Amino acid sequence: MHPFTQLFSASVSALGEEQLITAIRRWLGPVSPRAPFGVGDDCAVLPARRGRQLITVDPVIYGRHFDDTVPPRAVGAKLLKRNLSDLAAMGGRPTAAVLALTLDARVSRAWLEQFYRGLAACARQHGVPIVGGDVAQADGLVAASLTLLGTAAGPRILTRTGARRGDALYVTGQLGGSRPSGHHYRFTPRLDEGAWLARQPAVRAMMDVSDGLAKDLRALTPRGAVAALDPAALPRRRGCSLAAALSDGEDYELVFALAAAADHARFAAAWQRAFPRTRLTRIGRWVAAHRLPADALDLSQFAGYEHLRANADRP
Amino acid sequence: MHPFTQLFSASVSALGEEQLITAIRRWLGPVSPRAPFGVGDDCAVLPARRGRQLITVDPVIYGRHFDDTVPPRAVGAKLLKRNLSDLAAMGGRPTAAVLALTLDARVSRAWLEQFYRGLAACARQHGVPIVGGDVAQADGLVAASLTLLGTAAGPRILTRTGARRGDALYVTGQLGGSRPSGHHYRFTPRLDEGAWLARQPAVRAMMDVSDGLAKDLRALTPRGAVAALDPAALPRRRGCSLAAALSDGEDYELVFALAAAADHARFAAAWQRAFPRTRLTRIGRWVAAHRLPADALDLSQFAGYEHLRANADRP
Numbered sequence: 143m144h145p146f147t148q149l150f151s152a153s154v155s156a157l158g159e160e161q162l163i164t165a166i167r168r169w170l171g172p173v174s175p176r177a178p179f180g181v182g183d184d185c186a187v188l189p190a191r192r193g194r195q196l197i198t199v200d201p202v203i204y205g206r207h208f209d210d211t212v213p214p215r216a217v218g219a220k221l222l223k224r225n226l227s228d229l230a231a232m233g234g235r236p237t238a239a240v241l242a243l244t245l246d247a248r249v250s251r252a253w254l255e256q257f258y259r260g261l262a263a264c265a266r267q268h269g270v271p272i273v274g275g276d277v278a279q280a281d282g283l284v285a286a287s288l289t290l291l292g293t294a295a296g297p298r299i300l301t302r303t304g305a306r307r308g309d310a311l312y313v314t315g316q317l318g319g320s321r322p323s324g325h326h327y328r329f330t331p332r333l334d335e336g337a338w339l340a341r342q343p344a345v346r347a348m349m350d351v352s353d354g355l356a357k358d359l360r361a362l363t364p365r366g367a368v369a370a371l372d373p374a375a376l377p378r379r380r381g382c383s384l385a386a387a388l389s390d391g392e393d394y395e396l397v398f399a400l401a402a403a404a405d406h407a408r409f410a411a412a413w414q415r416a417f418p419r420t421r422l423t424r425i426g427r428w429v430a431a432h433r434l435p436a437d438a439l440d441l442s443q444f445a446g447y448e449h450l451r452a453n454a455d456r457p
Numbered sequence: 458m459h460p461f462t463q464l465f466s467a468s469v470s471a472l473g474e475e476q477l478i479t480a481i482r483r484w485l486g487p488v489s490p491r492a493p494f495g496v497g498d499d500c501a502v503l504p505a506r507r508g509r510q511l512i513t514v515d516p517v518i519y520g521r522h523f524d525d526t527v528p529p530r531a532v533g534a535k536l537l538k539r540n541l542s543d544l545a546a547m548g549g550r551p552t553a554a555v556l557a558l559t560l561d562a563r564v565s566r567a568w569l570e571q572f573y574r575g576l577a578a579c580a581r582q583h584g585v586p587i588v589g590g591d592v593a594q595a596d597g598l599v600a601a602s603l604t605l606l607g608t609a610a611g612p613r614i615l616t617r618t619g620a621r622r623g624d625a626l627y628v629t630g631q632l633g634g635s636r637p638s639g640h641h642y643r644f645t646p647r648l649d650e651g652a653w654l655a656r657q658p659a660v661r662a663m664m665d666v667s668d669g670l671a672k673d674l675r676a677l678t679p680r681g682a683v684a685a686l687d688p689a690a691l692p693r694r695r696g697c698s699l700a701a702a703l704s705d706g707e708d709y710e711l712v713f714a715l716a717a718a719a720d721h722a723r724f725a726a727a728w729q730r731a732f733p734r735t736r737l738t739r740i741g742r743w744v745a746a747h748r749l750p751a752d753a754l755d756l757s758q759f760a761g762y763e764h765l766r767a768n769a770d771r772p
Binding site: 158159177178182183184185186187188189190191192193194195196197198199200201203205206228229231232234238240241242244273274275276278279280281282283285287289291292299301302303349350361448 | 473474492493497498499500501502503504505506507508509510511512513514515516518520521543544546547549553555556557559588589590591593594595596597598600602604606607614616617618664665676763
């Protein structure tokens with residue numbers, strides 16, 4: 143569905159600001175709390191929470207994270223899910239979100255309604271109130287940026303730091319081909335898996351794969367080490383080349399380090415019991431930089447998604 | 458300063474994503490905490506806080522909230538100050554912020570550096586760590602959306618709800634002419650004043666004036682009442698018409714309700730001691746809807762800033 147309309151009467155600017163905000167609250171339904179706990183005051187008031195919080199921000203932009211082939215409901219859900227994936231990667235649970243929208247005045251009301259209804263359905267499913275927002279205008283643009291707050295699901299927050307040489311590398315799901323397959327908006331954020339992994343002491347570091355494994359892994363790799371991946375082990379989506387699996391991006395899977403000394407068979411069995419439907423693959427380990435085995439992948443030969451290119455071609 | 462460059466070598470896309478993020482952290486300096494408490498992991502970890510939190514989100518967009526006449530340092534500061542003004546309006550103090558940037562690949566590095574340095578200086582002044590962010594690309598755009606977290610400065614959060622018929626209306630500073638005078642980026646958010654007002658039991662409701670008093674006041678006005686403003690009392694900026702003072706927007710002043718029964722002279726004296734340099738004006742009171750005095754302003758004749766217009770002309 144194309145987000146723009148030629149008909150003024152069908153556009154958001156025909157609705158006007160006040161009616162648009164009223165409509166947005168109706169579209170959001172029960173995930174939009176009343177002011178001052180939601181939209182309608184200068185700030186939203188969040189209930190007190192014990193413990194540390196997590197915060198992340200990610201956008202969806204027309205021509206970049208979605209196009210006319212993606213249903214607007216799926217765009218709204220994707221916006222929240224991208225942020226939920228970041229939270230999952232630290233073992234977090236969502237608590238609240240705010241949404242900044244930047245729209246061309248010709249965006250169609252029908253498109254926007256479906257976008258919000260998709261966002262609301264996903265927010266309801268994950269128990270995330272949408273507590274605040276802003277609508278601004280910019281020519282030619284349909285962009286939404288969501289800031290998500292969360293809290294640790296258990297006693298531990300898993301960061302990207304902590305992997306050691308010798309640790310094994312695991313990845314959930316499959317990699318590559320996210321755009322052609324529709325995975326980039328159909329994916330399920332790995333919240334339960336992330337929370338479970340943060341409770342396993344042998345899991346030392348974790349992140350989500352969003353720009354392609356080859357690029358993202360650099361952030362997880364300990365100093366002086368290099369990831370030795372087994373090319374045959376890499377869980378590729380059907381029809382994907384090795385390069386696609388390593389570089390496509392938008393996988394929204396979890397990659398983590400399991401201590402070398404851990405009982406891997408027992409770990410795999412526990413995973414299987416907890417998540418019988420989520421594939422988990424051991425894809426390699428970290429070795430000293432000068433000891434990369436001859437049959438391991440040379441990740442430096444693969445690029446990942448670059449966020450600032452002169453000529454963008456995504457999606 | 459114009460944000461775009463014709464020279465590829467001077468653009469953000471020449472810098473590339475990784476170097477850009479490194480540069481941003483350098484430009485932010487001490488207001489950018491280390492991961493996981495700042496940029497560099499999937500989420501940022503926020504320290505535990507007692508009590509309720511406040512959250513708000515507001516953008517700055519090229520062609521709308523700034524143009525080539527506004528120095529990029531001032532644009533960065535304005536982005537934070539707009540959000541601080543929302544926090545001030547509830548009697549809050551800032552605790553942390555995240556920033557979502559959407560840029561054309563041709564944005565100049567020099568422009569962006571000044572933008573971030575201006576943001577950093579303002580953040581340092583107000584003790585706001587910039588804990589997270591995202592950089593995305595969109596053609597023709599320079600937009601930044603900031604989500605600000607805060608906490609109540611005292612025991613009470615002041616909302617827009619609570620004014621009653623008979624209450625007096627007060628406004629800080631001067632109204633109108635924000636764009637031609639440069640007030641729209643030079644203003645000081647009324648954080649100290651907002652915190653002080655939230656501690657006065659006789660102050661019943663408050664908000665900041667951002668879309669023009671005529672429009673904004675509707676949100677503060679109790680049901681069945683109407684604001685009776687004295688046109689002669691309205692604090693207009695030099696050279697401003699009454700219509701400009703009521704409709705221009707971007708005033709970033711506080712408007713609040715003081716209980717009719719309060720000792721207004723004593724209140725004004727206390728204000729004068731606390732804020733000798735911030736003008737405070739009693740501009741009217743709320744009356745029953747059918748009892749608007751003949752000499753009071755008819756606010757329904759004035760519009761405010763509309764955020765979604767087919768033909769935008771701001772700034």
